[in-house]
Amino acid sequence: MSRLILFNKPFDVLSQFTDARSPTPRATLSDFIDVPRVYPAGRLDRDSEGLLLLTDDGALQARISDPRFKAPKTYLVQIEGCYDDAALAALRTGVTLKDGPTRPAQVRRIDAPALWPRTPPVRFRKSVPDCWLELTITEGRNRQVRRMTAYVGHPTLRLVRWRIGDWSLDDLAPGQWREV
CATH class of the missing domain: 3.30.70.580 (Pseudouridine synthase I, catalytic domain, N-terminal subdomain)
Incomplete structure (x- = not known):
């Protein structure tokens, strides 16, 4: 067993x-x-x-x-700045990173989730807002979610994997x- x-x-x-x-x-x-x-x-x-x-x-x-089995992995992602529709559209169609194009992601904006405090805390800047996304991918390249959000102009501040498959x-x- x-x-x-x-x-x-x-x-x-x-x-x-x-x-x-x-x-x-x-x-x-x-x-x-x-x-x-x-x-x-x-x-x-x-x-x-x-x-x-x-x-x-x-x-x-x-x-x-x-990655051949395409198990979905869902992340709660705090990004720097507030996304725009073009950034979400790019993630939904897939972006081209240095190691090639990504598969399309499922992505939506969410309210800040009720998560545990992180030690050390995520840096806070009064002049730069942040937003949260729920992002699901079906591959798992090295630092893929971070590279995808940076590609569309919104670096990842905090990344929490919430779900893998079921x-x-x-x-x-x-x-x-x-x-x-």
């Missing part, structure tokens, strides 16, 4: 269990999860937060993380996990 763990990865935590090569210690999954033989299905950057799935089933891991964070606090 395979295991599947939903984990709310905090900001500044690596999506791996060890960090032996770093000269300075950094937080890893082993600081939160003590379950043998489970591995992340995909990655979530150190400066991103939210849902990370871990499993001991290689086939399930591939279905979740391999699994979502729901009521998991940062650093908490549960097995499903």
Whole structure:
């Protein structure tokens, strides 16, 4: 029987269990999860937060993380500045990044979600407004959401992965996990 763990990865935590090569210690999954033989299905950057799935089933891991299977991943994205219709249209049709065109994203503006406070907090500038988007992609290139929002002129300030396929964070606090 395979295991599947939903984990709310905090900001500044690596999506791996060890960090032996770093000269300075950094937080890893082993600081939160003590379950043998489970591995992340995909990655979530150190400066991103939210849902990370871990499993001991290689086939399930591939279905979740391999872009060929097009598993939708939904993010709550705080962007610098307020979007315009052209920016959203570009994200919806796909943008061309240095590593090629992205698949079209589903994107909509949302009110600021009721999330946990982030440590350290996102920088605040009185002269530059920010907005929130809900963005869903079906691939997972390195820092893709951040690169997409920067491409349309709205750098990402905070990125929280909320859902992967049918699994979502729901009521998991940062650093908490549960097995499903």
